[in-house]
Structure formats: C-alpha cells, structure tokens
Amino acid sequence: xxxxxxxxxxxxxxxxxxxxxxxxxxxxxxxxxxxxxxxxxxxxxxxxxxxxxxxxxxxxxxxxxxxxxxxxxxxxxxxxxxxxxxxxxxxxxxxxxxxxxxxxxxxxxxxxxxxxxxxxxxxxxxxxxxxxxxxxxxxxxxxxxxxxxxxxxxxxxxxxxxxxxxxxxxxxxxxxxxxxxxxxxxxxxxxxxxxxxxxxxxxxxxxxxxxxxxxxxxxxxxxxxxxxxxxxxxxxxxxxxxxxxxxxxxxxxxxxxxxxxxxxxxxxxxxxxxxxxxxxxxxxxxxxxxxxxxxxxxxxxxxxxxxxxxxx
Numbered sequence: 001x002x003x004x005x006x007x008x009x010x011x012x013x014x015x016x017x018x019x020x021x022x023x024x025x026x027x028x029x030x031x032x033x034x035x036x037x038x039x040x041x042x043x044x045x046x047x048x049x050x051x052x053x054x055x056x057x058x059x060x061x062x063x064x065x066x067x068x069x070x071x072x073x074x075x076x077x078x079x080x081x082x083x084x085x086x087x088x089x090x091x092x093x094x095x096x097x098x099x100x101x102x103x104x105x106x107x108x109x110x111x112x113x114x115x116x117x118x119x120x121x122x123x124x125x126x127x128x129x130x131x132x133x134x135x136x137x138x139x140x141x142x143x144x145x146x147x148x149x150x151x152x153x154x155x156x157x158x159x160x161x162x163x164x165x166x167x168x169x170x171x172x173x174x175x176x177x178x179x180x181x182x183x184x185x186x187x188x189x190x191x192x193x194x195x196x197x198x199x200x201x202x203x204x205x206x207x208x209x210x211x212x213x214x215x216x217x218x219x220x221x222x223x224x225x226x227x228x229x230x231x232x233x234x235x236x237x238x239x240x241x242x243x244x245x246x247x248x249x250x251x252x253x254x255x256x257x258x259x260x261x262x263x264x265x266x267x268x269x270x271x272x273x274x275x276x277x278x279x280x281x282x283x284x285x286x287x288x289x290x291x292x293x294x295x296x297x298x299x300x301x302x303x304x305x306x307x308x309x310x311x312x
Contacts, residue, residue, distance in 0.1 A: 013127070014145040020109055020124045021056050024093040028058040029106065031088060033099035035217055036066045038073050039133045039164040041081055042156045043097035046138040047112070051095075053147040058095065060084045063104050067216070073159060073198065077152065098134040100126070101221055112137055114172075115296040118305060119223075130297070132173030132181075135160035151188065158184045159195065166233065166268050167199030172294035200268045201233045209244035213252065213263070220300065222307035228256050231264035231295060249278045262303060266292055275299060 021028060030047045032040030044060045051058045066074075066081040074081050088094065088106045096102060096111035100121050110125035114134045120126055131137050139157040142149050161181045165173040168181060185192050203212065212232050220227040230249075245263065253261040261278040273293040277285045293299055 011144065014141055017110060017125050017127075017141070018054050018056070018145070021051060021058070021093075021095065022054070024056075024109055027089075027092050028056065028095065028109075029061045029088050029092045030058050030095045030097065031061050031063065031104070032097055033218065034064040034103055036062055036064070036070060036081075036098070037164070037216070038070050039135050039160040040098040041066055041070045041074055041079075042133075042135040042160040043112070043138050044084070045079065045156060046135055046142070046153055047095060047097050049150075049153060050138065050142055050145065050147060053142075053145070061086045061088055061092075063088060069163070069198065069201070073163065077156065097138065100128060103219065103221075112141070116301050118301065119308070130172070130174065132168075132170070132177045133157070133160040133164040135164075136177060154184060155188055155190060158188070158190060159198075162195040162199040163201075165199070166201070166266060166292055167196045169199075169268055169271065170292050170294050172297040202236075202268070203232050203234045205234055205236045205238070205241055209241065210248050212241070213245045213248040218295075219256075219258075220304070222304045225260075225307045226256065226258045227260045227262065227300075227303060227307060228253065228258045229262040229264070229295060229300065231266060233266045233268055235267050235269035237265050237267070246276060246278065246284055249276075250282050250284075253278050254280050259307065260303065262295075262299060264293070264295055264299065268292065277303075 030044050032044050048058060048060055062084045070081055088104045090105040092106040094102065094106040094108045096108055098113060100111045100113040102108050108123045111123055112127045112134060114131040114137055116130065117128065120128055135157045139153060158181050161177065162168060168178040185195060214230055216231045218229050249261050249263055263276040265274045271292055273289040275287040
C-alpha cells in the first residue's frame with residue numbers, strides 16, 4: 001500500500017476523525033461533490049466502509065446525479081449509484097469527500113480531499129493533501145486505522161486512480177502512486193486495457209457542441225465569486241468545434257451568473273492541455289500547458305487566487 005510520507009502520527013489522525021464522527025448527533029451523511037465522478041463515488045463508498053468498521057452509522061447521499069461514467073463503472077461492481085440520490089438537510093452532520101467547499105445545507109464535521117487550496121476550511125476535521133485520487137486517501141485511512149482492506153476496496157481505489165488521472169498520465173499523480181496502481185492492477189488481475197480506455201476517456205467529437213461544453217461540470221465559490229468549469233478529453237479537437245463550444249460557454253457563463261467559466265481541453269495522446277477562460281463580457285483568454293494539467297492541482301488553485309485577489 002502507498003504510505004503518505006511524513007505521517008508519523010497517522011494513528012492520531014484516524015483517532016481524531018473517529019472521535020469527531022462518533023460524537024455526531026442526528027443523521028451523519030457522507031457526500032461527494034456535485035455531479036460526482038468515479039473518484040467521488042468511490043470515496044463515499046470507502047468512507048462508508050471505514051465508518052462501518054468503526055461502528056459509526058452513516059449514510060451516503062448524493063444530492064445531484066452521478067455522471068455517466070460513474071454509473072457505467074460502478075455498475076461493474078454491482079453498485080447502483082442512483083440508490084444514494086437524496087437531499088441533505090440543515091440538521092445533518094456532513095462528511096465531505098473529494099471536495100472541501102459545501103454547496104448544500106448541513107454542518108460539516110469532516111472533509112477528506114485531494115484538491116489543494118491556499119484557503120483551507122475550518123471544520124472539526126480537515127485532511128487536504130496531494131494525491132491522484134481522493135479514494136486512495138480514504139484507503140490509506142483504512143490501513144492507518146488497522147481496518148482490513150478488502151479486495152473490492154482495493155479494486156475500487158485502483159479504478160478511481162486510473163480514471164481520475166487520465167490513465168495515470170496527469171501531472172497531479174505522484175510517481176509512487178502510479179507505480180502502486182499499476183502493480184495492484186496486475187496483482188488483482190484487473191483488466192488494464194479497460195482501465196486505460198476508461199482513464200483516457202477520449203470523447204466522440206461528433207457530439208453536439210452543447211454536450212461537449214458541459215462535460216465534467218463543477219461549480220466553485222471563491223470568496224463569494226461563482227466560477228464554473230468543464231473539460232473534454234480528446235485528440236481530435238478542431239478549430240471549428242472549439243469555436244462552437246466557446247460560443248455555447250459565452251452564453252452559459254451569463255446564464256449561470258458566474259464570474260468566469262474555465263474550459264479545459266486535455267489531449268492524452270499528445271500529453272498537453274489548453275485552458276480557455278470565458279468571462280461574461282464574451283472575452284476569452286487561452287493558456288497552453290505542455291503537459292496534462294490537472295484541473296484540481298494546477299488550474300483551479302490559480303483561478304481561486306486570482307478571484308480572491310480581485311475581490312480584495
């Protein structure tokens with residue numbers, strides 16, 4: 001298992017999390033970010049497994065539908081993500097995974113996330129650290145707490161890591177995690193070709209521009225400023241199709257009442273990314289990356305600093 005360097009007090013960390021959640025009153029809810037992807041859903045599943053092992057009652061609740069890939073991938077393990085659709089209430093205690101900015105009511109008791117920020121939240125338990133996938137962070141917690149890691153838990157974490165890092169190609173994945181994922185996939189007899197195809201996620205560029213423009217949508221609140229972001233993975237982006245997508249997003253940023261829309265084009269074949277920042281006045285600024293940039297690690301932290309700086 002991949003160990004987190006510098007965690008000499010990992011037992012204290014898991015004990016702190018356990019104490020916070022064991023003291024919760026009322027319903028305890030585990031939830032991922034809106035339009036949860038595979039990593040977000042798997043993180044919920046693994047956190048639920050950890051709390052079950054501790055004898056702490058909790059429910060997974062997804063306020064918004066999971067994306068199509070999450071439905072497809074989780075079904076392979078016999079998991080129906082729609083069974084967790086529901087609402088959270090102001091009376092709920094929340095455990096956030098794969099995000100750290102709540103978008104729904106409830107009292108946040110803990111968050112475990114792999115998206116870096118210069119503005120960490122102040123909850124009773126906060127764990128934000130670099131990792132290719134949040135699911136792997138939760139799996140580490142299992143091991144640190146002495147909870148036996150099941151085959152299914154390990155398979156789900158490997159799958160999340162492949163799919164959240166563009167088949168282990170993203171700049172956000174530490175080399176030791178990529179090595180671990182490859183070794184585990186082989187040891188578990190997983191279908192690596194399938195993991196690679198799902199991880200690369202090359203999109204059919206004949207789809208309507210409006211569909212392509214909304215893939216992987218996330219909404220952020222940076223110091224009171226609403227920012228939306230979407231992305232597409234393809235090695236076949238044309239100037240014409242890009243123009244159609246940007247036209248859609250120029251309308252969307254206004255309709256969403258956002259200050260900015262960040263659209264990313266990832267080319268896993270050429271190993272590079274492009275960023276397009278669309279503002280409500282119709283302006284578009286483009287930035288190129290000569291590597292596969294990570295939205296959570298490379299792009300959005302810079303956007304957050306910019307948004308908060310503009311507000312100051």
